[in-house]
Amino acid sequence: MRDPLVPAPLAMLPWRLIATVIAIGGFGLVVLYSAAGGSLKPWALSQGIRFCAFLFGAILLSRVREDQIKAAAFPAYAIIVAALVIVEIFGFVGGGSQRWLDLGFIRLQPSELMKPAIVLVLARFYDLLPAGEIRRFSAIWPAAALIGVPFALVLVQPDLGTATMILAGGVVVTFLAGLPLRLYIGAGAAFLAALPIIFFSLHEYQRNRVLIFLDPESDPLGTGYHISQSKIAIGSGGIFGKGFLNGTQSHLDYLPEGHTDFVFATMAEEWGLAGGLFIIVAFLLVVNWGVRVALRARSRFGRLAAGGLSMTIFFYVAINLSMVMGLAPVVGIPLPLVSFGGSAVMTVMLCLGLLMAIDRAEKAGR
Numbered sequence: 001m002r003d004p005l006v007p008a009p010l011a012m013l014p015w016r017l018i019a020t021v022i023a024i025g026g027f028g029l030v031v032l033y034s035a036a037g038g039s040l041k042p043w044a045l046s047q048g049i050r051f052c053a054f055l056f057g058a059i060l061l062s063r064v065r066e067d068q069i070k071a072a073a074f075p076a077y078a079i080i081v082a083a084l085v086i087v088e089i090f091g092f093v094g095g096g097s098q099r100w101l102d103l104g105f106i107r108l109q110p111s112e113l114m115k116p117a118i119v120l121v122l123a124r125f126y127d128l129l130p131a132g133e134i135r136r137f138s139a140i141w142p143a144a145a146l147i148g149v150p151f152a153l154v155l156v157q158p159d160l161g162t163a164t165m166i167l168a169g170g171v172v173v174t175f176l177a178g179l180p181l182r183l184y185i186g187a188g189a190a191f192l193a194a195l196p197i198i199f200f201s202l203h204e205y206q207r208n209r210v211l212i213f214l215d216p217e218s219d220p221l222g223t224g225y226h227i228s229q230s231k232i233a234i235g236s237g238g239i240f241g242k243g244f245l246n247g248t249q250s251h252l253d254y255l256p257e258g259h260t261d262f263v264f265a266t267m268a269e270e271w272g273l274a275g276g277l278f279i280i281v282a283f284l285l286v287v288n289w290g291v292r293v294a295l296r297a298r299s300r301f302g303r304l305a306a307g308g309l310s311m312t313i314f315f316y317v318a319i320n321l322s323m324v325m326g327l328a329p330v331v332g333i334p335l336p337l338v339s340f341g342g343s344a345v346m347t348v349m350l351c352l353g354l355l356m357a358i359d360r361a362e363k364a365g366r
Contacts, residue, residue: 012360013059017289021352024282025051028338031267034245035259043259043340050342054349061353066361069354070301073124077117083110084153099157111154111162112343116350118166119308121146122173127301134178143174158203161331168315173308213329226262229255230324233265241272259340261332264324283317293359302358309351316348
């Protein structure tokens, strides 16, 4: 029974999930503090402020009704696609990529917003589609168009990592919706056949990343430097790490991007296998909670949206960890809630807020 002293909106929040998210974010702040040599600036303080603000936003978003989320799915998708087009024309260029809109007070990356948006718009599409149409062509080509347009716009920025996540999130929803398995087998075979064409159509730096992934020792001081130093940092941490503030790879600047994309390597050097397992298990608990929300959801939209949003968080973590361990090419995907930067925190908190809203709708319908 609910404690009468606790307001109903607070009592309905999934506090175990929130505690797990705070634990991940808090540990991330400790790692950023150490990466800065024991200083709150320039990373830990601003990251902590962003984390608290976006967590509060996720809690507010959890109060939105499911029918309101449904109604916003198509308009939100259209607005973000328009923003991606504007990025191609007027976008801010940084690091050789044109991915941001400079709004003065913030640089917005619309491709990040597309990660949850593609899940919601496809969930709404299949929610509206009659059950008897799911194995017909009318269930395939609109979904392919909805995925293909933002995928292409993000790919030309160029941002292969984010484009891949948009594609993966969309494919998950189509799979959960019940499209025939033969479509995925055929698409996989076509992808393998087209790999040579795809490879040579990539930018030179992207081709180099793939080649270094296949043979990381071929250029250890050049293109393969990131991966080599990341592996050294992770391996040198052992079981319990070198100790807080005692990392050498990051503190001596051997490890590039040790506070962003390769923050897991910074953490593993000081906290070892124990710290790595903490992060992995904590994220698995978050994803498991999201999957259980999908399984409990009564509406078709709720099931598809919750499943897709949960897998979006999973892809974030899986791609980043594979990247820093040398199990996948470097594609610039940060470790959410841990890496410095607001984009990944914003996206994951949006996913969690929407998942909490779907969970609240299910509890209210009992």
